[in-house]
Amino acid sequence: MSSTYLPPTLGESVHEVFYPDVQTTVNLFAIHLRSVGTDWDYPTHEHPQYELNYVTEGEQRMMVNGTLYIQKAGELLLIPPGSIHSSQSHNGKGFTYFCMHFDIDDQLFLSLLARIKQVRFSADSPVTQQIEPVLRKLMSSADDETANTMVQRMQLQSTVFELFGHLWEAVSQEAAQWFTDGHEKIELAHQIRNRLQGLMSQQFKQGHESNGHYGIDDIAAELGISSSHCNRVFKEVFGQSPRAVLSQLVLHEAKLLLGNPKLSVQNIAVMLGYKDIAHFSRQFKRWSGMSPSRYRQEQPALE
Template sequence: MYKFPKMMNTLQVSGCHFDTKPSGWHYPRHHHPLFELVCCLEGDVQHVIQRDTITLKPGDWLLIRTGVRHESSNSANKPYRYFNIHFDLDDLNIRRILSLQSYRVVRADQAENTRLPACIKELSAIISRSQPPAPGDDEQKLNFEDQILLQSTTLLILHEVLHLLKHAPDKEATPSTDPAGALSAANLAHTIEERLTQQIDERVLIAETARDLSISRSQCTRLFSKVYGLSPRQYISRYKLNAAKEMLSTSNLTVTEIADRLGFRSPSHFSRQYRRWTGQSPTEYRSK
């Protein structure tokens, strides 16, 4: 028998859309709490990310890490058409890959040998079949088959981009002026991650972890956030959510026992937090 691993992770997608901007369009400096993935379809656009200026041409893709400040401009004498998606996911290993650098560029010659062009065609076909938005709304109406197809195509896009990021070195990424320092920071962040996850069932404060590693709490948070794209506290929440989902779905542990294993003060505290995470109580989630 061949048995696949359990998959309990959640993908959050926000702002998935096609759009066209005229010549002279400019979006001021800003940042997002989610990852941003942009594909240039027609024209070209300049993105200023930190101190770097990147020009995207048709077929190029750009991934921007959470929290990275950037701005965009269309200075060409023609419209700029693009596909854009803001997303987040609670798979911590994937987040680590996505957060290694402030941004990554996938050029058209890299993307054309993947399924990315076919994915864009699929999304365009979904849009063409959709119903116009209701008055006062800006979202297309999809039937349930196309809703599922939209989710699966979005996941496939992320799969293709992740594959390229893992196997194709990108020269157009934030350079490290101190490779040894960057390596030690990554190692330290991984050490913090190990300590946090090893002691997940204990009421461990970030300050204690920082003190044990002889760094300040602010240093601990800054280093960890740079490598993982999340603060240590956010990381613990994601880790606990995944662990809670798995125990609720695959074990006979009571809610009280799960709350205790995850270090919550009480079952009611766990239930309140779980509802904040998922919109459901642990009991409701388990029954479904």
């Protein structure tokens, strides 16, 4: 496990800009582009990942949790994990579709996706319009017979992250319709999210001691809103409180730091803004179920 970035001593930098950390893991399963005949009938099944299904030619009959969707060319299905679904040809004709299953560890992204109850998106919907060019890019990569396996894997990962970026933007636009003040609330929630990550990159990593509010009050003050409004808007959009999300960020950072044997637990506690090692150890155990020292000892077995 690689060590995390260690910033320079305070006062050394003349100018710096922190970009958002990338801490997302994406797992992709059963990506395929398939043409089927008139008698296509895929039996009822379910899986623990999201399924993204896009028809390029013809029409597909897809039953999802008891609801029948006639999916035409250019239309998209976003099937949530655990959904019972099956697929058949429609009107005695074959069709072509692109399908991928994905699992992503970005809890805010998942919470936003989970609140989208719509399964079928028409060809002219904002979600389909936003990601259709990237889907075409993914499909065209399958025709490149000159690329070696490693190049294809890297290109696939790059394109998939591009896809998720567009999907995040499109789903955020859809989510704006849930609220009376629409886009403004979504935008404010995103600003809070960005500042939470900035709090990790700048405040904690620079060795400042964290206060009882984990910096949420400061974020609210910077945005010109009350702490209660900050918490309410963020939870309404993402389904989690800012403090819970910040705790996830701190835990992730702590695990990375514990993977560096050159850093003592005491040093890590200071880097993460804790006043003493006991406070850090209690928090880490509450989050992960084990002490920092035990987590570090068990890493070889976990990897």
